[in-house]
Amino acid sequence: SAVISQKPSRDICQRGTSLTIQCQVDSQVTMMFWYRQQPGQSLTLIATANQGSEATYESGFVIDKFPISRPNLTFSTLTVSNMSPEDSSIYLCSVVTGSGSPLHFGNGTRLTVT
Amino acid sequence: QKEVEQNSGPLSVPEGAIASLNCTYSDRGSQSFFWYRQYSGKSPELIMFIYSNGDKEDGRFTAQLNKASQYVSLLIRDSQPSDSATYLCAVRVETSYDKVIFGPGTSLSVIP
DSSP states (O other): OOOEEEEOSEEEEOTTOOEEEEEEESSOOSEEEEEEEOTTOOEEEEEEEOTTSOOEEOTTOOTTTSOEEEEETTEEEEEEOSOOGGGOEEEEEEEESSTTOOEEEOOOEEEEEO | OOOEEEOOSOEEEETTSOEEEEEEESOTTOOEEEEEEEOTTSOOEEEEEEOSSEEEEETTEEEEEETTTTEEEEEESSOOGGGOEEEEEEEEOOSTTOOEEEOOOEEEEEEO
């Protein structure tokens, strides 16, 4: 399966600031997704990162708060904007290497907002 | 989002026993089903996937799928303390972009 590198692995940020998380895959993948895992919770899909076009956001998530880029088939970024303590979560990049294939995850970014 | 539900935990089983984890889903059109294991502080790890009705075995793990009942399960035979983790059921929703939805997870504790 693909090797997924996500950085930073963790960060502590002040409220009102923004953080950009990077996801790099060692091979071209068909789909890239961003998930959030709040403390003690399961995974919630934020959006699908589309190569060369605007991301597809799930209900409850908006582009102004979570802008996403995917300039090519191996790289994506998620920005968490104007952060509040409620944004403290683990953010996970995931990929699908072929149609119908399972999701594979990066190691995640643990974000704490103070 | 379509719903995926799992039996509430935590689930405790003695070492060597069979652990049974259950999952139901609401989207009747779903075709792909996954089980992930997540250790505390780690990202989810794929352990099984199943696409067809019936059983699929891989070592100590067996996934069972019944699309008519919209039910998928995971059996862990000869449970080991290292199996103690949260198990996440995930379902691919057939949309134009094939998103995967996760259940709330079941925490499993294997007691030595």
